[in-house]
Amino acid sequence: MKENFLHYLWKYKKFNTLNLRTFNNEELIIINVGQYLELAGPDFFNAQIIIENQKWAGNIEIHLKSSDWYLHHHENDKAYESVILHVVWEHDSEIFRQNNSEIPVLILKNYVSEEIIKNYKTLLTPKSWIFCEKEIKDIGAFLFINWQERLFFERLERKSKPIYDLLKLTNNDWEAILFCLLAKNFGLNTNGDSFLKLAQSIPFSIIRKESFEVENLEALLFGNAGLLDADKEDNYYKDLKIRYFYLLHKYQLERVYVEQVQFFKHRPDNFPTIRLSQLANLYHKYQNLFSKLINLNTAQEIYDLLLVSAAPYWQNHYQFDKESPLKSKKTVRSFVDLLIINTIIPIKFAYAKKQGESISEDLIILLNQIKPEKNSIIDKFKMFKINPKNALETQSLLQLKNEYCNKNRCLDCVVGMELLKS
Incomplete structure (x- = not known):
């Protein structure tokens, strides 16, 4: 008890x-x-x-x-x-x-009643993964769908907190905030924190000024990421290195060293060199990206905006000085899906909230257009016959597992409360 x-x-x-x-x-x-x-x-x-x-x-x-x-x-x-x-x-x-x-x-x-005590003890009897793993599939669809929506917005509130912190740091510059968030998510789980620090190490006013020359953006990003520290014979590498030190002098910037970015355990298409080049090309292509994204409401519109290639050099390279077979290094839909889930939707939500507006229904419609995520938690739910059909449902299941199941908050969960009644 x-x-x-x-x-x-x-x-x-x-x-x-x-x-x-x-x-x-x-x-x-x-x-x-x-x-x-x-x-x-x-x-x-x-x-x-x-x-x-x-x-x-x-x-x-x-x-x-x-x-x-x-x-x-x-x-x-x-x-x-x-x-x-x-x-x-x-x-x-x-x-x-x-x-x-x-x-x-x-x-x-x-x-x-003895019945509710019995139900409570049954619910909290240890299982292999979550307490309700045998019963969760039997929860009524209407009840479960409503609970999933509530879980999603709980998760969204949590994701919005870093955005409000960035608002203070950037003097309410939403374009700068978007740059930081996109950088973090271009880095994925392994390099996300390093990419965020990298984005914060360069004043966004400089990103704006240099966005007309993509090599300058690459130079700033690669340089502060520590990727231009070696001596290499590669001409593209040498050019970026010269540009980097010129830009440091031009803007009187102190050199900032962020945590070393990781190549290990990444598929080549996710190497930090490729992702940073794609990020640079995105900001070369669109100088006011936030203004464009904030008014888009369909997944297809966002795909069209965020599908971008790395620089031509990277079409036959993954690392400097190492040539590879020719291959397009363009962002793909599955990667843009992650950007929509982890960057676009949270910043849309936070911006609307700051404007005193509600866009909850728009966000639900947008997430319903995105395929369900694939990860170990979602795979485990599938074993217990919970099969998400879209990203809204996978996001809610992640919130359920991390914030309720892992913390034994069955009595705060609609599923747990429903099972106590049964």
């Missing part, structure tokens, strides 16, 4: 509320269970109850045992002086306020 189960029982009144009596055999009527805070202080704020015809308004504290009050040192905390009812599973100690008045106690286990 865990305390969050008692919170669930109280919050949703999942117990027999008729003929309630306190430990001292006083009649108890619940008018309002209060607001569940999940913060420091009492568990439920501003509840209303009646004890023996006397109405009380105040806070509710919930514990497995009454003595937990002293275990948690609530007797020394003034925030708990306004507690009007102590809800416990077992009553093993009388509790007093600082003025020596006794706090009424409700022993909850006397009013909870």
Whole structure:
């Protein structure tokens, strides 16, 4: 038995509320269970109850045992002086306020059905991956779809927080924010943080000025990524190196070293050289990319904008000084899908929120146009007969696994609450 189960029982009144009596055999009527805070202080704020015809308004504290009050040192905390009812599973100690008045106690286990306790224990019996793995496929479609939408927007809120941080750093320059976010996601998981630091190491005003000459953009990106530090015979490499040191002098920039970018374990098409060249060419092609993207609402429009090639040199190279068979180094739809999911949609959401607008339906429609993601978590859900049809569903499943299943938050999850009823 865990305390969050008692919170669930109280919050949703999942117990027999008729003929309630306190430990001292006083009649108890619940008018309002209060607001569940999940913060420091009492568990439920501003509840209303009646004890023996006397109405009380105040806070509710919930514990497995009454003595937990002293275990948690609530007797020394003034925030708990306004507690009007102590809800416990077992009553093993009388509790007093600082003025020596006794706090009424409700022993909850006397009013909870055996069925809901059994369902709770069944739900939280350890399984191979998640607690509800055998039952999740049986949850009603309407309920599950609505829950997925809520999960997606929870995930989107989390993804928006770094954007608001960047707003302060860039003086509300949305073009600069987009550049940083795109850089991060061009780096994928392995090089994402390095690419973000790389983008932040170059003032975006310089990216704007030099965007008319793509070799200058490549020089700045490759140089600060530490990819121009060696001595090579390759003429393209030599040209970029000369340009890089010229640009450092031109803008009086101090050389910034970011974490070394990784080639290891990457498919050649994802090598940092290729991705940085594609990023440079994207900003060479569009000088006001944010202004263009923010008004696009279909996946196809975004594909058309973000499908871009690396510089001609890279068509037969993956690394400097190492020639390879001729191959187009163009961004593909699956890669742009990741950019839409991890960059375009979060920045659209954050921008609309800052403008006081809601574009929730537009984002849902956009994500429904994108194929489901492929990763180990999604593959595992498929084993339990949850087969996502689009990126909205895969994003929600990632949020479900990472923020609910991994943290044992079954009682905060629609699936868990539904299984407790069954």
